Amino acid sequence: MTISTLKEYEAMLQPMDEYNQSLLAHVHPLDWVNPTPAKCYDLVVIGAGTAGLVIAAGAAGLGIGLKVALVEKNLMGGDCLNVGCVPSKCIIRSARVIADIRNSVPFGIHVSQDLDIDFAAVMQRMRRIRAGISHHDSAERFKNLGVDVFLGSAKFIDESSVEVNGLKLRFKKAAIATGARASRPKVSGLAEAGYLTNETVFSLTERPQRLAVIGGGPIGCELAQAFQRLGCAVTLIHKNDHLLNHEDPDAAEIIQTSLINDGVNLILDAQLESVSGSEQGKVISYRQKVEQKQITVDEILVGAGRSPNVEGLNLEAAGVKYTQKGVTVNDYLQTTNPNIFAAGDICMSWKFTHAADAAARIVIKNALFAPFGLGKSKLSNLVMPWVTFSDPEIAHVGMYASEASAKGLETGEIKIPFTSVDRAIFDGETEGFVKILHQRGSDRILGATIVARHAGEMIGEISLAIVAKQGLSTLSGVIHSYPTQADAIKKAADAYRKTLLTPRTQSLLKILTKIS
Numbered sequence: 285m286t287i288s289t290l291k292e293y294e295a296m297l298q299p300m301d302e303y304n305q306s307l308l309a310h311v312h313p314l315d316w317v318n319p320t321p322a323k324c325y326d327l328v329v330i331g332a333g334t335a336g337l338v339i340a341a342g343a344a345g346l347g348i349g350l351k352v353a354l355v356e357k358n359l360m361g362g363d364c365l366n367v368g369c370v371p372s373k374c375i376i377r378s379a380r381v382i383a384d385i386r387n388s389v390p391f392g393i394h395v396s397q398d399l400d401i402d403f404a405a406v407m408q409r410m411r412r413i414r415a416g417i418s419h420h421d422s423a424e425r426f427k428n429l430g431v432d433v434f435l436g437s438a439k440f441i442d443e444s445s446v447e448v449n450g451l452k453l454r455f456k457k458a459a460i461a462t463g464a465r466a467s468r469p470k471v472s473g474l475a476e477a478g479y480l481t482n483e484t485v486f487s488l489t490e491r492p493q494r495l496a497v498i499g500g501g502p503i504g505c506e507l508a509q510a511f512q513r514l515g516c517a518v519t520l521i522h523k524n525d526h527l528l529n530h531e532d533p534d535a536a537e538i539i540q541t542s543l544i545n546d547g548v549n550l551i552l553d554a555q556l557e558s559v560s561g562s563e564q565g566k567v568i569s570y571r572q573k574v575e576q577k578q579i580t581v582d583e584i585l586v587g588a589g590r591s592p593n594v595e596g597l598n599l600e601a602a603g604v605k606y607t608q609k610g611v612t613v614n615d616y617l618q619t620t621n622p623n624i625f626a627a628g629d630i631c632m633s634w635k636f637t638h639a640a641d642a643a644a645r646i647v648i649k650n651a652l653f654a655p656f657g658l659g660k661s662k663l664s665n666l667v668m669p670w671v672t673f674s675d676p677e678i679a680h681v682g683m684y685a686s687e688a689s690a691k692g693l694e695t696g697e698i699k700i701p702f703t704s705v706d707r708a709i710f711d712g713e714t715e716g717f718v719k720i721l722h723q724r725g726s727d728r729i730l731g732a733t734i735v736a737r738h739a740g741e742m743i744g745e746i747s748l749a750i751v752a753k754q755g756l757s758t759l760s761g762v763i764h765s766y767p768t769q770a771d772a773i774k775k776a777a778d779a780y781r782k783t784l785l786t787p788r789t790q791s792l793l794k795i796l797t798k799i800s
Contacts, residue, residue: 296359298487303411310415310422311360318434321453326350327651328446328455330438330597333362334637335628336461337421338644343652344430350652352431353455355438355448361421362463363482363629364637365414371486374410376506376673379513383546383675390712401515403491410486440602443621457623457651460604460611461644462597464629467589469498472558477566479559479584482507492516492583496568498556499588500527502672505539507587509674512548519549519579521570526552528672532733534699535678538715539735542675551579559584592630615662616650617643625651634668642666669747671740676716679739681747682731685721694724698756698779700772702736707767713737718772720746720756720780727755727780734772742770756780 297304308314329340332354340354359366385395419425423433436449445454466481480488482503493516497508500522512518520527520543527543527550528536544550554570554577561567565580592610599605603621605612611619611626618625625647628640646661654660669681688695702708702716716735723730732746749759760777764770 296483296487299489301408301411303408303415306415307366307411307418308359310418310424311366312356312358312435313423316423316433316435318436318449318451319432321353321451322351322432324351324454324456325353325432326456328353328355328453328458329461330355330446330458331362331461331463331593331628331630332356332360332421332426332433333461333463333628333640334364335463335630335640335644335647336362336459337426338641339459339461339627339647340426340431341429342645342648344426353434353453354426354431355434355436355446355453356423357435357437360423360426360433361418363465365418365421367483367486369637370414370417371410372482372506372510373673374413375406375486375514376510376675378406378409379510380675382513387712401491403514404489406514407486407489437596439596439598440604441598443602444623455623457625458602459647459651460597460619460624460626460630461628461640462593462630464590464592464610464635466586467591469556469586469588471556473561474556474559474584474586477559477561477584479586481586485585492581494565494581494583495519496521496566496579496581496584498584498586500524500550500552501530501588502528502674504587505543505672505674507585508548509543509546511585512543512546517549518547519551519581521551521554521556521568521579523555524553528678531672531678532680532684532719534717534719535680535733535735538676539672539674539678542715551577590629590635594630613663615664616660617647617663618650632663634670636668636670639666639668639670642668667747667750669743671743673740676713676735676737677739679734679736679743680732681743682729682750683721684731684733688721688723688730693730695730696722696724696780696783698722698776700775700779702769702772705769705772705775707769707771708736710767711737711769713769718742718776720773720776722756722780727757729755736769736772738769742773745770745773 327343329336340352343350344352388395426433434448438446438448441447445452495511495516495518497504497520505527508518508520527540554572556570558569565582566584568579570577594606604624605620611631613619613626613631617627627643627647629635650660672678685695699717699719703714708714719733721731729750734742756777760781764774
């Protein structure tokens with residue numbers, strides 16, 4: 285480890301306190317010595333984010349003597365541990381505490397509205413928790429699992445070998461799991477003025493008084509709301525006329541209203557034109573319809589888009605095709621080199637930790653246990669839920685109505701507002717709903733959207749029903765504890781059952797009562 289490399293990690297993990305030092309010791313120990321490569325590996329995994337870790341641990345953990353190598357040039361654990369799910373959800377949790385305190389009056393609890401928000405302590409808590417769980421993704425743990433861990437940049441030499449820091453690793457099969465990074469917008473002056481991404485925002489120790497968030501997708505909405513609650517004056521700038529354009533419109537409307545109620549300043553239908561520095565701060569110039577406007581902030585957080593990490597891999601030497609969207613794979617996650625697979629953000633439109641985990645399991649099966657192509661699993665067969673961790677959350681699984689229509693399916697929709705769910709009323713969380721899309725004339729569930737404080741915890745029941753091919757009639761027969769917000773799912777299923785109560789059915793029921 286050179287001094288220059290150490291300085292790079294110190295710049296990435298600020299401040300270099302006891303927690304970040306502990307994190308670094310786990311996920312990129314500075315004194316790590318790469319092992320002597322095996323003569324030939326059964327599997328070489330490039331990238332130690334979620335997909336790569338699951339592939340390596342899964343293959344090595346089978347106990348059948350497979351030789352597995354794992355290569356990581358940056359921090360093991362990837363985005364999720366270091367700059368994604370883990371730090372963001374820690375901060376979101378602190379922000380929710382603040383929101384609960386501020387909204388306590390309707391519950392009969394009066395507190396001073398002049399809250400003392402210790403931003404530095406919030407960020408320190410995040411670093412402490414992140415470091416505390418980082419051993420799960422550590423180089424030492426994977427070494428103990430029997431994986432040869434190589435820290436350094438990997439590049440393909442040919443179709444069956446890669447090079448890492450001058451060491452040659454030959455393989456029978458390989459998996460590319462190098463992930464993606466925040467896209468760098470091509471906005472004049474932005475790079476010179478300086479900006480934050482998910483890779484740098486969690487190194488903040490001082491609260492920016494004025495924060496601009498670029499992008500109204502899930503990441504932008506989550507962080508805009510959280511930092512507003514933590515005391516920043518947040519302005520969210522979005523190119524479209526509504527936030528969360530890919531979500532259910534009813535769900536997106538609730539989140540947009542929630543952000544406004546929190547005090548986030550929304551600038552919609554806006555096109556960024558340039559950024560410049562001034563004594564007052566960073567000046568963002570944008571066009572909104574025909575008007576030219578400006579806003580001055582202290583920091584800019586870019587949360588719009590992801591770019592695949594394909595640079596430096598020398599994929600051409602391995603016969604692996606790729607585009608600006610990432611590595612090209614088929615439905616079996618196989619690249620154009622039949623012995624090389626890929627999983628996670630490097631090749632998938634689903635850019636979620638749980639999606640990378642699920643895809644990694646497909647890679648293990650298809651790469652190692654599908655002789656002559658027999659018994660292979662398909663990515664398209666996965667039923668993929670996802671969650672936007674705003675407050676309230678949006679959780680979705682399956683199809684939207686437009687997707688079902690494109691497939692020629694006629695649909696019916698059942699929507700249960702939380703204003704009719706007792707537990708939501710008790711909790712003061714009535715801004716939300718359960719919406720279930722089913723095939724018309726059938727109880728087959730095609731998809732569902734839930735908007736609730738803990739929607740991510742609730743969507744699993746519907747995901748299970750879809751996977752198990754159980755319909756609304758089955759959910760109607762499932763007893764749900766009272767009072768819970770999940771009872772809204774049963775209410776939706778019961779509402780479907782009531783649609784079966786036709787005049788003909790009623791006539792039959794009358795006959796049955798007379799002869800019973």
